[in-house]
Amino acid sequence: MSISLEVASLACSRIAGVWVVISSTERLAALREVRPGGIYDPRVNITAGSPLGAPARMLLKKTDTLHRVLLVMRLMAGLALLLSPAVILLAGAWPVVALATLLAGRLVVYGGDDGSDQMLTIMSLTFAVALPLGLVDERIARAGVYFIGAQACLAYSAAGIAKLLSPDWRSGVAIRGILSTRTYGLKRVAVTVQRYPALALTLAVATVAFESTFLLAPVLPSVALLVLLAVAAMFHVSTAVAMGLNGFFWSFVATYPAVIFLNESVGALL
Numbered sequence: 603m604s605i606s607l608e609v610a611s612l613a614c615s616r617i618a619g620v621w622v623v624i625s626s627t628e629r630l631a632a633l634r635e636v637r638p639g640g641i642y643d644p645r646v647n648i649t650a651g652s653p654l655g656a657p658a659r660m661l662l663k664k665t666d667t668l669h670r671v672l673l674v675m676r677l678m679a680g681l682a683l684l685l686s687p688a689v690i691l692l693a694g695a696w697p698v699v700a701l702a703t704l705l706a707g708r709l710v711v712y713g714g715d716d717g718s719d720q721m722l723t724i725m726s727l728t729f730a731v732a733l734p735l736g737l738v739d740e741r742i743a744r745a746g747v748y749f750i751g752a753q754a755c756l757a758y759s760a761a762g763i764a765k766l767l768s769p770d771w772r773s774g775v776a777i778r779g780i781l782s783t784r785t786y787g788l789k790r791v792a793v794t795v796q797r798y799p800a801l802a803l804t805l806a807v808a809t810v811a812f813e814s815t816f817l818l819a820p821v822l823p824s825v826a827l828l829v830l831l832a833v834a835a836m837f838h839v840s841t842a843v844a845m846g847l848n849g850f851f852w853s854f855v856a857t858y859p860a861v862i863f864l865n866e867s868v869g870a871l872l
Contacts, residue, residue, distance in 0.1 A: 605862050607740065610747050611733065613859035618725055619683025621718065621852030622699055626677035633670060699726040718849035721757065725750055725856065744867075751864030754857035755819045758834070762813025771810060774803035781844065791844045812837065819861055820868045827865050831858050 605613075679699040699722070728746050736743020770776035778799070782792040795802040812833050819827060835858075838851035 605859060605866060607744055607747060607863065610859040610863040611729070611743065614725065614747070614750060614856050615683045615686075615729070617852060617856035617859075618699075618722060619680045621722065621849060621856065622676060622680030622683060624852065625718075625849055626673050626680055630670070630673050630677070633673075717757070718847075718853035721753075721853040721857065724753055725853075728753075747860045747863050748867065750857055751860035751862075752820070754854065754861050755816045755864075757854075758813045758816035758819075762810050762816070765806070765810045766814060771806050774799060774806045777806045777809070778802045809837065820864050821872070822865065824865070824869075827862065831861065834858075 676699065683699070728749055732743050732746025732749075736746065765771040765776075768776060770779070774795075778792075778795050781795055795805070812830065815830055816834075819830060822830065835851070835855055838847075838854060842848040842851050
């Protein structure tokens, strides 16, 4: 298994681009939720503690138009990530993704983001800096890819260790509760895990195990790393089906080329 810096950067960007296009399209289709009376009513969000305060109130009447423009920009940036033929062109798309994501997520809709949004923000800001400067000094681009890979390993392992420390996760109670909620649950799955507590415990243990193992991802043998990444991808597919968290699949899988690149570089030093 071998992956070059350019291939890793392109692969991360292409996969992230899929997520940007999907999430932008979904949010454009649900614009009604950020209008007065919607779930993300800007009047409530602003009074609930938006850091922008008074300036945000001045934009209140134009929120719908502003949000639409930002999401279209984000969609175009996602298409650029998918269609640009080389890293040098991608270097101009990432800042747009970062800007649109940050503004749409923090200015117009105060709240509602999840881990997939956070991962995309980290990736976009990192590549926005590392790719252009990397044209001058390749070591900067290399450091950017290393950072993305390390960030993914940290995100997974921190989640796994946090679950390991939780009595509810260790007993399987947490996963039964999550799958029984209206937001993240699927009735058939919820009924099954409630009926068979041992299944819930198995799912919980498996989740904790694979997430925590990412702490070792930079030093795992190549085959073991590929198995771990395949397990993680299947986990995201299952959560997308059962819990509707489809964004996590694309945003986290987008980091896998960087994880492989990091692993190969660490392996070359050992």
